[in-house]
Amino acid sequence: MDSVKEFKIVTLGEGRVGKTSLTLKFARNEFHDNEISTVQANFIQKDVQLDGGIQVRLNIWDTAGQERFRALAPNYYRQANGAVIAYDITDAGSFNKVKAWVKELQSQADKDISIVIAGNKCDRESERQISAQDAIDYANSINAAHFNSSAKSGKGVNELYTEIARRVYAVHQKNAKANPQLSNSRGGRRVRVTNDEPQKPKNKNCC
Amino acid sequence: MGNSQKGTKSIKQEYLKLIEKKKRKYFKKNEAIIFACDIRRWKEFVLEEILDALKLHPDADWPKALEKACRSWKTVNDNKYRSNIVLFDYLQESKPTSNNSCRMRRTIIKVPDHIDNEQIDFDASSIFDFLNGHFDQSTHFIGNMISIFHHTFYTKNSYILSITPEESYQRLTQLLHISEDLIKETKTFIMIVLQTMIYYYGGLLAKKMQENPSQMYDFILEKIINEEIHSLLLHAYKISRPQDYLNYTLKLQSLENITCSDLQIDPMFCLDKPNNIHFNGYNYAIEKVREIEMVFTPMKKLEIIGNTTDMICGSVDEYWKDMPDIDQNKLVIDGDNFLSIYIYIVIKSGVRDLKGHIWLITQLARSSIQNGAMGYYLTTLEACLIQVETLNS
Numbered sequence: 109m110d111s112v113k114e115f116k117i118v119t120l121g122e123g124r125v126g127k128t129s130l131t132l133k134f135a136r137n138e139f140h141d142n143e144i145s146t147v148q149a150n151f152i153q154k155d156v157q158l159d160g161g162i163q164v165r166l167n168i169w170d171t172a173g174q175e176r177f178r179a180l181a182p183n184y185y186r187q188a189n190g191a192v193i194a195y196d197i198t199d200a201g202s203f204n205k206v207k208a209w210v211k212e213l214q215s216q217a218d219k220d221i222s223i224v225i226a227g228n229k230c231d232r233e234s235e236r237q238i239s240a241q242d243a244i245d246y247a248n249s250i251n252a253a254h255f256n257s258s259a260k261s262g263k264g265v266n267e268l269y270t271e272i273a274r275r276v277y278a279v280h281q282k283n284a285k286a287n288p289q290l291s292n293s294r295g296g297r298r299v300r301v302t303n304d305e306p307q308k309p310k311n312k313n314c315c
Numbered sequence: 316m317g318n319s320q321k322g323t324k325s326i327k328q329e330y331l332k333l334i335e336k337k338k339r340k341y342f343k344k345n346e347a348i349i350f351a352c353d354i355r356r357w358k359e360f361v362l363e364e365i366l367d368a369l370k371l372h373p374d375a376d377w378p379k380a381l382e383k384a385c386r387s388w389k390t391v392n393d394n395k396y397r398s399n400i401v402l403f404d405y406l407q408e409s410k411p412t413s414n415n416s417c418r419m420r421r422t423i424i425k426v427p428d429h430i431d432n433e434q435i436d437f438d439a440s441s442i443f444d445f446l447n448g449h450f451d452q453s454t455h456f457i458g459n460m461i462s463i464f465h466h467t468f469y470t471k472n473s474y475i476l477s478i479t480p481e482e483s484y485q486r487l488t489q490l491l492h493i494s495e496d497l498i499k500e501t502k503t504f505i506m507i508v509l510q511t512m513i514y515y516y517g518g519l520l521a522k523k524m525q526e527n528p529s530q531m532y533d534f535i536l537e538k539i540i541n542e543e544i545h546s547l548l549l550h551a552y553k554i555s556r557p558q559d560y561l562n563y564t565l566k567l568q569s570l571e572n573i574t575c576s577d578l579q580i581d582p583m584f585c586l587d588k589p590n591n592i593h594f595n596g597y598n599y600a601i602e603k604v605r606e607i608e609m610v611f612t613p614m615k616k617l618e619i620i621g622n623t624t625d626m627i628c629g630s631v632d633e634y635w636k637d638m639p640d641i642d643q644n645k646l647v648i649d650g651d652n653f654l655s656i657y658i659y660i661v662i663k664s665g666v667r668d669l670k671g672h673i674w675l676i677t678q679l680a681r682s683s684i685q686n687g688a689m690g691y692y693l694t695t696l697e698a699c700l701i702q703v704e705t706l707n708s
């Protein structure tokens with residue numbers, strides 16, 4: 109049986125847009141509130157069920173959003189399969205930061221990185237500063253998905269993580285087809301276990 | 316011969332027949348794997364690996380010493396280790412599935428006294444436990460290889476231990492690549508040992524390795540990276556980058572009085588309040604970071620980093636435990652606070668070689684850890700060091 113495929117997902121976005129809360133909301137079912145007081149929500153591992161009974165495991169890396177830690181971000185997104193970029197729908201500036209993150213990922217992250225944009229705090233619709241259509245159009249223009257989300261109500265949270273899981277898995281499948289099983293490149297003398305007919309030694313020195 | 320003796324003999328023969336049948340069945344089933352490689356020629360194959368290493372590292376002494384030892388090695392004593400792995404696997408397969416430990420057999424084969432009183436434990440719970448006992452024996456080829464590497468690698472390079480970072484400035488061109496060279500040699504040796512394991516033990520071990528490659532890699536690393544090799548590699552890193560080391564040391568000194576609030580940590584997590592004399596703050600986590608100097612392998616170092624994270628949460632819990640009405644949502648440590656707390660702990664731990672330890676982990680740890688929890692904590696530690704260098708006292 110194949111083991112569950114794991115993917116690294118990094119959560120990016122300006123400070124205070126609700127990145128940690130989003131991750132925590134997504135993983136909340138796995139926490140036991142009575143047993144945990146301090147919640148360390150920076151690395152979360154959660155399995156997601158995709159169509160066709162496929163199960164994938166997301167390793168979600170939370171990042172520091174404050175400007176003083178900006179230069180450290182590449183350490184976190186290197187080798188990431190996917191990125192959830194969050195902004196606060198009540199803060200236009202945080203949406204501009206999304207565009208900066210996308211540019212940075214496109215130039216510095218893995219070329220196959222999948223992106224999902226989360227318009228967070230959608231429970232505060234009346235304070236919205238970013239038009240939902242503008243955000244969707246932007247996401248479409250960069251081949252990303254967009255979701256309105258609320259870590260408070262839970263709206264859109266599962267959907268956005270399921271979408272990133274679906275996307276990273278699709279990329280994985282595409283790459284696996286393009287690069288089938290790599291052959292052993294370490295030379296003929298070295299050993300591989302195969303189902304081929306064995307070459308029996310003359311003296312069997314075995315039980 | 317009485318009737319009862321005849322009866323016992325007949326039962327014994329029946330039993331032996333049964334065992335023989337089981338062995339044949341096991342052997343037939345696993346024949347393809349056992350003979351996936353020509354195990355008779357293992358020494359020849361290992362020698363070729365060593366000769367490759369000699370070409371890669373012509374100035375190193377250990378490949379030459381290994382070549383000499385390999386050529387003169389008498390393989391007769393190795394047979395017991397090599398055939399016993401098949402026997403061990405057979406016994407593992409024939410073990411009853413019941414977990415009732417009272418009924419479990421404990422079979423220890425004691426080799427005659429003239430062979431160094433060695434014991435082979437067939438009751439080992441895993442292949443790694445079983446192999447563990449092999450490597451300490453002087454008659455075991457791979458154990459002997461590792462001893463030779465330890466001795467020659469250390470003897471050849473121990474001169475670097477007397478060079479201080481200050482002195483290394485004058486010899487910078489000579490020492491610039493010392494850490495890269497030594498780590499390359501170490502990695503070559505690790506690969507030789509892994510490959511030798513397959514030649515030596517045959518396809519059965521290759522299959523076990525394929526089933527669990529990371530565990531086998533960690534197992535081998537435990538054997539190879541001992542205290543002396545660890546100190547050499549760490550020191551090589553230090554003297555090949557003396558400026559980095561001295562700058563970081565000075566930075567730690569200048570920041571030794573830093574507080575949580577200086578680092579803009581959320582007040583909920585500022586546990587270093589001077590009026591709280593009964594509380595330990597982050598001291599357990601700080602002590603834990605210091606333990607990184609006392610362990611040698613990447614996995615053990617990573618475990619310490621993981622434990623430090625647990626201790627951060629534990630310290631916050633301890634601090635707020637007498638305040639039951641506290642809003643639990645406020646006790647969520649987000650990315651910014653987590654990184655800031657880690658920076659505080661790293662500074663207070665005063666581990667000057669932390670960069671060297673991280674370098675050792677990244678050089679030697681298996682790549683599969685990179686995207687998991689261990690990878691996250693390691694990245695955070697790397698990020699801390701970058702951040703510490705930019706902080707002003």
